Amino acid sequence: MRSSLRRTRWATALGATTILALGACSGDGDGGSTATDDPILVGISLPLTGDFSEPGKGVQQGYEAWAKITNDKGGLLGRQVQLKILDDQSNADRVVADYEQLIGSDEADLVVGPFSTRLVVPAARVAEEYGMLFVEPAGAAKEVFSQGFKNLFYAAPAVANDHYNHLAEYLLALPADKRPKTVAYAAMDDPFAQGTAYGLKDKMEAAGIKTVVNEVYPPNTTDFSSIAAKIASSKADMLVGGSQYQDGVNLIVALQQLNYQPKLAAFSGAPTNPEFAKAIGNKTEGVLSPTGYSPDAPYPSNKEFVEKFTAQFGKAPDEDQANGYTAGQVVAAAVTAVGCAEQGDCQKKLVDWVHGNKVETVVGPLSWDQTGKPQGAHMIQQWVGGKIKIVLPATVKEADFVYPKPAW
Numbered sequence: 001m002r003s004s005l006r007r008t009r010w011a012t013a014l015g016a017t018t019i020l021a022l023g024a025c026s027g028d029g030d031g032g033s034t035a036t037d038d039p040i041l042v043g044i045s046l047p048l049t050g051d052f053s054e055p056g057k058g059v060q061q062g063y064e065a066w067a068k069i070t071n072d073k074g075g076l077l078g079r080q081v082q083l084k085i086l087d088d089q090s091n092a093d094r095v096v097a098d099y100e101q102l103i104g105s106d107e108a109d110l111v112v113g114p115f116s117t118r119l120v121v122p123a124a125r126v127a128e129e130y131g132m133l134f135v136e137p138a139g140a141a142k143e144v145f146s147q148g149f150k151n152l153f154y155a156a157p158a159v160a161n162d163h164y165n166h167l168a169e170y171l172l173a174l175p176a177d178k179r180p181k182t183v184a185y186a187a188m189d190d191p192f193a194q195g196t197a198y199g200l201k202d203k204m205e206a207a208g209i210k211t212v213v214n215e216v217y218p219p220n221t222t223d224f225s226s227i228a229a230k231i232a233s234s235k236a237d238m239l240v241g242g243s244q245y246q247d248g249v250n251l252i253v254a255l256q257q258l259n260y261q262p263k264l265a266a267f268s269g270a271p272t273n274p275e276f277a278k279a280i281g282n283k284t285e286g287v288l289s290p291t292g293y294s295p296d297a298p299y300p301s302n303k304e305f306v307e308k309f310t311a312q313f314g315k316a317p318d319e320d321q322a323n324g325y326t327a328g329q330v331v332a333a334a335v336t337a338v339g340c341a342e343q344g345d346c347q348k349k350l351v352d353w354v355h356g357n358k359v360e361t362v363v364g365p366l367s368w369d370q371t372g373k374p375q376g377a378h379m380i381q382q383w384v385g386g387k388i389k390i391v392l393p394a395t396v397k398e399a400d401f402v403y404p405k406p407a408w
Contacts, residue, residue, distance in 0.1 A: 039082035040075070040341045042331075043102030043111045045123060049091025051219045054245045055320045056115045056270070060085060060389040061135050062324020064251065065309045071268075076335050088114060095119045109341045112327045115151075115320070117141040117160075117191035124152045132343070133350040135330045141191030145371040151351050153368050155327040155361070157376035160195030161202075162269065163290035165299040166392040167380050169195075170401065180237035180264060184213035186227050186251060187242025189244060191359065193349040196268035196290065197242030212236050228254035235260075241267040251281040256283065256349070256408055262287070263404035270382060271388060272319050284383035286405025291381045293322035293363050294390055296398065301329065302362040328363045333359045344388035363366070 001314045014204070025079040044063060047056035067081045072385070073083055084106060088095035095114055102108045103126065111127055112122050113136025119137025124147070127134035134152045144152070173181055183204055187197040194216065205211060211233040224247075231239060232255060239255070239262040241248050248270030268319070270276055271289035295306045295316045305325055310315045334353045340346035357368040367375050380392035382402055389398040 004300055012393070016339045039080045040077070040110065040335075041108045042081060042083050043086075043108030043268040044083060045086045045095050045097070045098035045102070045114050045119070046114055047090035047119065048085075048087040052090045052116045052119070052244065054273070055138070056090070058318060058320030059324035060114045061309075061313055062137070062321035062326075063189050063328060064323045065305070065312055065317070065321065066328030066332075068151050068312060069304070070332060071350060076332055077339065077341060081286050084108065088119060090116075092118055092122045098127055103127070103130045103132060103343070109343065110331055110335070112331060113137060113139060116132075117138050117144055117195075120144055120152075121147060123148050123305045127151055130343070131304045131347050133331065133334065133354065135327045135354070137327040138192070138320070141197070143191050145373045148374060150370075151347070152372040153330060153354055154237045154372055155330050155363075155366065156323055156378075157363055157366070157374055158292065158378045159190050159373055160268075161199030162202075163196045163378045164200035164266070164380075165377050166192075167266065167288070167290070168200055169396050170380075171390055172203070172207050178403070179207075180209060182212045182234065182236045183235035183240060184231040184234050184262075185211060185240045185242070186215045186217065186224075186231065187214050188221075188244060188247055188301045191241075193242035193244060193268055194375075195242075197240050200240055200266070212350045215370075217247070217402040218240040219247075222250060222321070222346070224251045226255040227251065228258055228260070229256060232258040232260035236262060238262055238264040240268070241265070243267045245276075249276065252408070253288075253318065255266050256280070259344040261407045264407075265405060266290075273384065274315065276316060277383075277386075278293065279408070282386075283408035284386070284388075285408070286383060286402045288380055288391070289388075290378040290380050291319050291390075293317075293319040294379065294381070294391075294398075296366070297396075298360070299364050300360060322349075322362050326366075328364050330354065330359050330366065 009094045046060050067083050071080050086098040089097050102297045115138040117139045120136045124134050135155050186196045213230050248267040266288050271287050277284045306365040334350040335341045338353050358365050379390050382391045391397050391401040
């Protein structure tokens with residue numbers, strides 16, 4: 001055991017670090033291993049400041065909820081789960097240094113991923129070099145799965161380019177005179193944001209629906225007046241924003257000021273955020289977004305997650321928080337099945353188990369191909385009657401699809 005060494009390192013660690021330690025530890029109780037007070041250390045780097053801080057903090061809450069719920073049930077293998085969370089400041093160089101520290105210096109037993117493809121890819125390279133299982137909550141762009149990673153798994157139903165599949169199927173099934181004829185696209189220069197928007201763009205263009213605006217903007221963009229002017233002057237029937245949160249809000253506000261009124265507006269990362277409605281003046285009706293999670297989803301573990309997360313944080317979870325929790329569920333399933341949680345040979349056993357099995361989670365059953373790509377599809381949520389509800393696919397819908405959307 002490395003408990004004395006680990007305590008010394010933690011006591012002297014510097015920098016922006018959050019440590020979550022919950023409860024006392026115990027042996028596994030089966031008589032087959034020695035009882036220990038050494039926790040299972042899970043290393044995580046997240047963008048708690050910088051461009052991705054809003055969703056990064058949501059993922060952090062998801063990880064913290066997973067640790068608390070797990071520990072309240074006795075932990076994993078009879079040991080408590082302890083999280084060490086570093087702030088990578090939304091910086092790719094920093095995230096590499098963080099995982100080098102977590103795996104090499106802090107000797108984390110397990111690691112899970114950060115938020116955003118920009119950070120997941122460099123972080124995954126470090127995990128791969130050390131042979132660590134790497135379950136990540138928010139790296140959905142296609143480039144994540146073309147790197148040749150053997151240890152990476154994305155803990156969500158679908159990759160970015162497939163997020164809008166149900167929306168594309170719905171729109172292209174409409175009579176020709178009812179479909180949108182022109183679309184304006186504005187996407188953050190980010191693999192996930194562009195992946196979601198352009199996955200839909202490819203399908204729409206293949207069906208003959210014309211692209212009239214195609215703008216890409218830097219992640220730190222705050223002034224959307226020029227992009228909004230191009231979109232408004234195009235009079236596009238449909239608007240697609242490849243957004244995170246604040247950029248999506250800022251673009252909508254700029255378009256509202258120009259009185260641009262699309263028949264349909266879709267944003268990849270803003271409408272599901274709890275602050276979205278207030279941020280755009282409660283003019284949300286008809287705005288939609290793909291989502292891999294709903295608090296009302298009937299999956300067995302979801303009811304417990306929603307109840308206990310709400311008790312812990314005073315609000316229901318959203319998708320970012322569910323994604324962090326799901327990553328924890330996948331790791332826990334592997335650890336429980338394999339019976340180990342440490343660096344070395346154990347990690348290959350964990351990786352092999354995840355490759356070969358399906359895991360029940362709060363976003364539904366997950367399984368993966370050899371690249372770590374999940375084998376599912378996202379739902380489509382839309383603001384209907386002042387609430388965001390599932391509208392596609394029809395098998396799980398909570399409300400009818402609204403088209404065209406009312407004015408915002």
